[in-house]
Amino acid sequence: MFTAPFTFTSEQERLREDVRTFLRVDCREDLVRTRRAHPWRHSDLAYRGLGERGWLAPDWPAEYGGLGLSIVESAIVAEEMALAGVPDSARVNTVDNAGSTLLAAGTAEQKAEFLPPMAAAERLFVVLYSEPEAGSDLASLSTRATRDGDGWRLTGEKIWNVGAFEADYGVCLARTSEGRSKYAGLSLFLVPLRAEGVRIAEVAGFNPETFNRIVFDDAPLTASALVGAEGDAWQIVNEALAVERTGVYFYGHAQRWLTLLTGFELPPRAMPEVDRLRSDLSAARLLTWRCVDLLARGEDATAAAAAAKWWTSELTARVAALVWSVREVFSGTETITPRWEGSVERIDGLPTAGVELGVSLSEAPGLTVAGGTSEMMLETVSAALLDDAEAVI
Ligand SMILES: Cc1cc2nc3c(=O)[nH]c(=O)nc-3n(C[C@H](O)[C@H](O)[C@H](O)COP(=O)(O)OP(=O)(O)OC[C@H]3O[C@@H](n4cnc5c(N)ncnc54)[C@H](O)[C@@H]3O)c2cc1C
Incomplete structure (x- = not known):
């Protein structure tokens, strides 16, 4: 039985109920039909509806399209999205990642121009960090931005991006100078994705959502594309990733898939x-909310987030392994159709659980890699434990 590390206020409980009703009642059929047509794609009805209500970025100030609440309310929405089976990469990339980056480090003009349409679901952003030779060791990347008059020229290659074909801008990490260490001299840029010198191509992969490769061929950027101080991006990048690593989406996916699976005999x-x-899963939810609580109180959540990301994403893989191990429960039709006809919910004559359980098999392995692999999360946890041990000794 889950016991929350803190109690939710009655307003927070009401928000949860409202989001839950909107997603599970108002959007239910659209979510199922969208998933059947495009297993990874978000439902426009759900995503726009969340935006119209201020729920995509409830923790942002009202002037930027939020509700002026806290990360607790943001995590409540994230949890309800995952528990309702709403694909989350549009929100993770646009709001949690690019949006938090702009909120923390953008200029007043950048915030005023980009944050309101992000929060209203009118513009999608993506993340352009990983490179063919730089993933876990991101600071060793080789994409370069060089000064060109007032602006910049960008050259290099990014990979494993999701969403670039649908998005307007990417937040790109590039080297602008050689620093004292590899963590210095990195800068962030807002790159328009349909512009001169930018090429996007699909990359074959196991993930249900298409991976993309983005090549910058001397792409021109204006001076206003720079986010934060030149050469100082490393800390900003890590702080934005901390939000994704609370594990709340991963926990929600694992819980959702197990609930769908146990609907079958x-x-x-x-x-x-x-x-x-x-x-x-009860332990996973505790880890997740402990991390959200630390972030809400402005405390260092690096180790808590790494522990939560590791445990919750590994659980998604364990649930998917269980789905695979009982595949005889399903017949091998186009979508997974149950042999057992009991109380399984149907829309248009097909079981609603089929597509999502099928997608879980290809989605779960990537969740233990995206946003930081399990090995890197464990390394962060062990480094924090060693620091604590040294402090005691
Ligand atoms: C579903 C999904 C979506 C993604 N979306 C995006 C996106 O939108 N934008 C983007 O920029 N990137 C994205 N990524 C890329 C992701 O961030 C990287 O895959 C991840 O950081 C790992 O990098 P890599 O693939 O280069 O693996 P590597 O870093 O090469 O790692 C390979 C293996 O070696 C292990 N390893 C590496 N270093 C160490 C070490 N020091 N100690 C122990 N083990 C180690 C890793 O844990 C892993 O098992 C996505 C990935 C996935 C799976």
């Missing part, structure tokens, strides 16, 4: 793992 041999997963 499972063979007795699956039940011990179902029970273990149920208790491990």
Whole structure:
């Protein structure tokens, strides 16, 4: 049984109820039909509706399209989105990542121009960090931005991006100078994705959402494309990633998939793992909300976030492994159709759970990699524990 590390206020509980009703009642059929047509794509009805209500970025100030609330309300929306099966990469990329970056480090003009349409679901942004030779060791990247009059020229290659074909801008990390260490001399730029010198191509991969490669061929950028101080991006990047790493989406996915799976009649041999997963999910939710609580109080959440990201994303992989291990429960039709006809919910004559459980098999492995791999999360946790141990000694 889950016990919250803190109690939610009655306003926060009401927000949760309102978001839940909107997603699970008002958007339910649209979500299922959209997923059937494009397994990874967000439903416009849900995404725009969240934007219209100020729920995409409830923690942003009202002048930028938010509700002036806190990260707790933002995490409540994230949790409800995942528990309702709403694809989340548009919000993660646009609001949690690019938006938090602009909110923390953007100029007044950048905030006024970009944050309101992001919060209103009118503009999508993506993240352009990883490179063919720089993922976990991101600071070793080789994309370069060089001065060109008042502006810049960008050259290099980014990979494993999701969403570039649908988005307007990418937040791109590039080297602008050689610093004292590899972490210095990196800068962030807002790059228009349909502009001279920018090429986007799909990359084959296991992920249900298409991966893209983006090549910058001496792409011109204006002076106003720079976000934050030149050469000082490393801390900004890590702070923005901390929000994604609270684990709240990963926990929600794992919980959702287990709930969908246990709607079917499972063979007795699956039940011990179902029970273990149920208790491990309670622990996962505690880790997640402990991390949100630390962030809400302005405390350092680096190690808590790494622990939460590791545990919750590994749980998604365990649930997906369970889905695979009981595949005899499903027949091998186009979408996964249950043999057991019990109380499984149907829309248009097809079971609603089928597509999502099928997608879980290809989505879960990537969740243990995206936003920082499990090995890197464990390294962060162990470094923090060693620091604590040294402080005690
Ligand atoms: C679904 C998904 C969506 C993504 N979306 C985006 C996106 O929108 N934009 C973007 O920029 N990137 C995105 N990525 C890329 C992601 O951030 C990188 O895949 C991730 O940082 C790992 O980098 P890599 O793939 O280069 O693997 P590598 O860093 O090469 O790692 C390979 C393996 O080696 C291990 N390893 C590496 N270094 C160490 C070490 N020091 N100690 C122990 N083990 C180590 C890793 O844990 C991993 O198992 C996405 C990835 C996925 C899976």
